[in-house]
Amino acid sequence: MSRLKIFDTTLRDGEQSPGVNLNQLEKLEIAKQLERFGVDRMEAGFPASSQGDFNAVKKIADTIQHASVTGLARAVKSDIDTAWGALKGAAEPRLHIFLATSPIHMTYKLKQTPEQVMDTAVSMVSYAKEKFPKVEWSAEDASRSDWNFLARIIEKVIDAGADVINLPDTVGYSTPQEYGELFKFVRETVPNIDQVSLSCHCHNDLGMAVANTIAAIENGATQVEGTINGIGERAGNAALEEIAVALKIRSDYYDYSTDLQLEEIKRTSDLVARLTGMNVQANKAVTGNNAFAHESGIHQDGVLKNASTYEIITPEMVGVKSNSLFLGKHSGRHAFVDKVKEMGIELSEDHIKEAFKRFKELTDHKKEVTDDDVFTLLMEVQTDTEPFNKYELEMFQVQYGTANIPTATVRLKNPEGEAVQSARTGQGSVEALYETLDELIEEDVQLVDYQLSSVGRGKDALANSHVQLLVNGEKVNGRATKQDVVESSANAFLNAVNRYIMQQVTFDSKEVVK
Ligand SMILES: CC(=O)SCCNC(=O)CCNC(=O)[C@H](O)C(C)(C)COP(=O)(O)OP(=O)(O)OC[C@H]1O[C@@H](n2cnc3c(N)ncnc32)[C@H](O)[C@@H]1OP(=O)(O)O
Ligand SMILES: CC(C)C(=O)C(=O)O
Numbered sequence: 047m048s049r050l051k052i053f054d055t056t057l058r059d060g061e062q063s064p065g066v067n068l069n070q071l072e073k074l075e076i077a078k079q080l081e082r083f084g085v086d087r088m089e090a091g092f093p094a095s096s097q098g099d100f101n102a103v104k105k106i107a108d109t110i111q112h113a114s115v116t117g118l119a120r121a122v123k124s125d126i127d128t129a130w131g132a133l134k135g136a137a138e139p140r141l142h143i144f145l146a147t148s149p150i151h152m153t154y155k156l157k158q159t160p161e162q163v164m165d166t167a168v169s170m171v172s173y174a175k176e177k178f179p180k181v182e183w184s185a186e187d188a189s190r191s192d193w194n195f196l197a198r199i200i201e202k203v204i205d206a207g208a209d210v211i212n213l214p215d216t217v218g219y220s221t222p223q224e225y226g227e228l229f230k231f232v233r234e235t236v237p238n239i240d241q242v243s244l245s246c247h248c249h250n251d252l253g254m255a256v257a258n259t260i261a262a263i264e265n266g267a268t269q270v271e272g273t274i275n276g277i278g279e280r281a282g283n284a285a286l287e288e289i290a291v292a293l294k295i296r297s298d299y300y301d302y303s304t305d306l307q308l309e310e311i312k313r314t315s316d317l318v319a320r321l322t323g324m325n326v327q328a329n330k331a332v333t334g335n336n337a338f339a340h341e342s343g344i345h346q347d348g349v350l351k352n353a354s355t356y357e358i359i360t361p362e363m364v365g366v367k368s369n370s371l372f373l374g375k376h377s378g379r380h381a382f383v384d385k386v387k388e389m390g391i392e393l394s395e396d397h398i399k400e401a402f403k404r405f406k407e408l409t410d411h412k413k414e415v416t417d418d419d420v421f422t423l424l425m426e427v428q429t430d431t432e433p434f435n436k437y438e439l440e441m442f443q444v445q446y447g448t449a450n451i452p453t454a455t456v457r458l459k460n461p462e463g464e465a466v467q468s469a470r471t472g473q474g475s476v477e478a479l480y481e482t483l484d485e486l487i488e489e490d491v492q493l494v495d496y497q498l499s500s501v502g503r504g505k506d507a508l509a510n511s512h513v514q515l516l517v518n519g520e521k522v523n524g525r526a527t528k529q530d531v532v533e534s535s536a537n538a539f540l541n542a543v544n545r546y547i548m549q550q551v552t553f554d555s556k557e558v559v560k
């Protein structure tokens with residue numbers, strides 16, 4: 047049985063999903079869960095793209111011990127130097143350099159001849175190898191490249207020191223047979239190909255990312271790239287959990303193994319969905335809510351007689367708990383801690399203590415506490431209990447109705463410990479409140495996104511607010527759950543600003559992106 051290496055790029059290509067922006071804390075939470083999931087390599091970001099990404103990659107590189115942490119770089123020296131600054135502390139630092147090889151990309155985007163591209167690829171890989179023990183080189187848009195040119199450039203890049211060659215189907219254009227043939231061709235044509243790992247990286251524009259990945263594996267790929275829940279640029283990347291389960295369930299047909307812990311799938315998928323805000327569609331394979339639900343009578347009859355009639359994957363295999371504990375007024379600390387673990391979140395003893403206290407307060411208002419409630423509560427606790435100087439809401443009042451202009455009055459304690467107060471108007475209650483908060487907060491704040499949802503039903507329902515802000519040019523998310531819509535909105539806004547301040551205090555690296 048051949049062992050495949052798993053390269054997760056949720057934190058880089060996954061984060062390129064439109065609308066997704068993870069801050070440093072969120073990236074670190076996901077990285078720790080990816081380590082538990084058992085990925086061999088994780089791409090933590092693109093260090094040269096922003097100071098925030100540099101800091102996040104550095105923190106992940108310094109923390110993760112059981113996976114090789116990598117970062118992306120263009121084939122330019124400054125990107126490589128910056129990536130080294132972020133990655134040099136990793137247990138096994140790795141660099142991922144890409145350069146496009148297709149006629150379309152070389153002509154219109156890079157404006158370079160194939161020979162120039164070849165020279166750049168070779169010189170940048172050998173430059174990277176002066177610092178990094180492991181270097182992966184990607185022929186961006188490989189699937190639309192000339193195969194003979196690909197074979198020539200790959201041979202030279204291997205001679206320059208590359209350890210992994212990746213052949214991405216960058217725009218999701220390939221079909222399984224064609225992509226498989228490309229791998230077969232490269233294996234048979236490039237004389238030194240056996241010196242390196244051969245990697246596949248598929249996008250889902252035509253819905254074939256997982257099928258293409260399997261075709262590559264069958265034709266000589268030894269490393270598989272993908273993301274959790276298949277998130278990523280445009281229609282996304284190949285979903286790693288789908289590939290892993292397909293290889294396992296069809297082990298009668300495929301002879302490949304991975305080190306992935308399949309029972310961590312559900313937890314990893316939920317964490318990524320919650321932190322990115324990209325919900326998993328109900329009918330998605332492996333991780334969708336309906337993946338194990340049987341609706342029609344004939345199917346239910348079959349499953350009752352013998353589950354294997356209609357069930358090829360058991361929920362337990364991917365970590366879906368059939369006996370998840372109901373959390374409510376009468377739940378104790380053990381059940382609560384079990385839920386926190388189930389969510390893949392690591393909290394200190396002090397955080398757990400505070401979270402449990404808040405959970406109990408919540409049960410006074412709400413009969414059933416959902417996973418989303420617990421998640422929001424944990425995120426709030428993480429920020430509120432950290433010992434850094436933050437903004438605290440001391441009092442607010444909003445007056446609005448059909449006959450007057452909505453006006454908010456807010457008093458905050460600022461990070462210097464002073465009470466500051468102001469009043470502003472707006473088109474609606476939340477706008478008036480946010481205008482006032484903006485006035486009181488010293489940082490430069492812009493609202494990017496605001497979402498309000500109700501959690502629970504009827505009188506019991508709580509207001510769950512999720513805001514995305516640009517604080518001093520960096521995107522941060524904030525969440526809050528309160529019974530009142532306006533109070534919840536105010537708290538989510540402050541939660542985002544405080545998360546920004548917290549990451550400046552706890553994460554900021556002295557080294558900067560050049
Ligand atoms: C297929 C993929 O997923 S590739 C990864 C894509 N991810 C991202 O782009 C996210 C992060 N990107 C960023 O933050 C920015 O694009 C940056 C910081 C990297 C660069 O920003 P800018 O300097 O403003 O350049 P911009 O993005 O507008 O243009 C890209 C430039 O890089 C060049 N370039 C593109 N790919 C490469 C490469 N692999 N190697 C070298 N240069 C490249 C382009 O030709 C263009 O150069 P030009 O300015 O001489 O025309
Ligand atoms: C950076 C490269 C590997 C990429 O994401 C792609 O080509 O899709």
Ligand SMILES: [Mn+2]
Nearest residue numbers: 059216247279
């Ligand atoms: Mn990609």
